[in-house]
Amino acid sequence: MSAAATGPTTSIWGRTEQQDFRSRVRGSLLGGAIGDALGAPATHLTLDAIRARYGPEGITGPTGAEPDNGATHTPAPPARITAATQLTLFTVDGLIRAQVRRDTGAWHPPTDVHRAYLRWAATQRDWGPDERRKDNGWLAREEWLYSRRDPARACLLGLADDVMGTLDRPKNPDARDPAALTRSGPFGLLVGWEPQLVLQLAVECAAHTHGDPAAYLSAGAHAVIVHGLARGESLDAAVQRTLALLAQRPGHQPVTDALQHALGAVRQGMPSPGLVASLGEGHLAQEALAIAVYCALVGEDIRHGLLLAVNHDGPSAATGTLCGTLLGALHGETALPPGWLAELEGRSTLLELADDFAMEMTQGPALHGPAVNSPGWLARYPRA
Template structure:
């Protein structure tokens, strides 16, 4: 087993401290806002990679900015905090509560003091409210887009017009026996959030490997596809797995069912379903973009590592990573076109990126072409329109040209590709961009599971902004631990 020295800063409950210079020193104190003195970079036998002389995790859990490793489970190593911390000014998240953002509408923070045992909570009330609105917007928007696209899933554009009239689908229509029904895309998105919150909670025990916690959450989703209802004997299921409405099969793809059929943790070197290239992995990846305290490159890496648990084709997992980076930029307050450019820049270093890069470039260039409409959307597809890269291109284009949320979502689902995925992807983008108040009230009212989506969104926002007040090595809020067990 390799032992390396951690260079992560012990920021308040999760974000490394920065000083704004090329490197900043901070003093990591055991128990400081949730940062243990010894951080084990991995759980369940799958520690984080350490490829250089520095460890790839910081004392609070997020991978150390500027570190040469990743959050992948491809090597065995234990990171031991020695008290000194160094972060790169080029990419370290700003210090704050459990991931305070560095810049943008949801994250104007001042940066932590370079010395001192504890970094202060830097979220102002306005920043917290803006961040929560964007988190709600992303998750509710994704669910609304999913529900709008569900009735036309599998139909061609002509088929949609024959069924719903020459304008296509313009309002929520019945699917799975009701209006506003969501599909497996929303179910898995919710379990992604559940896994990310648990990863932060379990960090208090000295272990940190988010892909493991997200994978465990996906296994809990898989149980909802097999069982009749919640297993009350499983105390470690948490509250989400006890939601009875989630115990319904809503068109899950075969890669998801087979990928989460056992507890084997896939890696980039050994992904599951290496030929699976549909958009299901991307459609569940918006929550990774809500980790606003992370460097964008690490958001991409985490999304990719979680995507390969079911989708091993590069276009599928890189589409998931690029989508997460775009959501991340929007949640930080960046314009959509700037967030897309950031994703393009990060994709360039990834093997097999070209189809995804080309898809995003097509989406960006189409904005200045013909007037928005089904024909313009159809021109974005490189093949049959059902690959992850095509769904991402459609979602980005529709979000770029949208006059408002309903216009963008109608444009996204009225096409012959994967309408549930394009709706979910576009909805998350528009929701993160504009916040929850931009979402159409009539569609929100009819949305299946709206209360649970809202509850989970607020819990994620609470964990990201107020995590130190909820849990830590020397602090446990029983109600929070009951909702998000460490097991």
């Protein structure tokens, strides 16, 4: 990563711009989590099975989930997230830590994001937070995150040791599922970066667990689309910009073709599960991205787009996460369905992290640097 890839500073952010940015950050993270929770109960079901369980219209809102480990005495929240949202939270944590660590002269965001993913991996094997690790920061001390929520095998294997996957030596070279893709939205919220640098960072961090070019380029493509939306572009314009950047990358054709198919499906008539199915089931990363983009483009509102994204044969949690991330970044938090948001698991954590990210990206120099250090901020996001 280039040292020139710096985030925005307060000198270029007015109050209105800061408020709009915070709304889009909140919208992206909360929207992705809502889509994740909507799709989670159906992620291993066919469309016919979804309709058989939930009625002819399929999923129409948060449906709840089975209690952890089958413990029937433990009530499940109506909108319970999966590993996709867990990892997205740690992506944000890693990006904040990368900005804070710049003060030390250490500037390699892929390393900081990888360390954040290792903290997530600890939540998948430990009973609870290790209070002795003061350098873990606040997110890794959130006890509710210490729960396995259908994590992808490639994520568990890729983060099973401290060795960081790189583009030259990626982890799981044959992994093509959308798990690296679903955690990549926060890279697009680096609105002070150039799009090609956002693409590069997302691709490098996807290679920590997913080494197939279609998988890591899908992650990069999603990040660049979010980046355009967070900057105020239309979804169509953001996709077109992404296609232009992808064309410069070896191995881009499966992802480019998938996005082109999504754009073509928009022109084929009224939105329908049949048109969603024409884009694939979503078990491959580029298919999941195409489904999410299509549903976001044709959705009459966020509710309609998300329901279209989760009622299909494939991994509904993944496509719901991606679609919600796009629509939340496009419209901001106030456009999210309030009833669904009220039932969302971990909402307070998502909001806290979103606001911390927005503060770091807009006011970081006032929190830490050569002339000032906020002890509270550095306790939340240690440099170590």
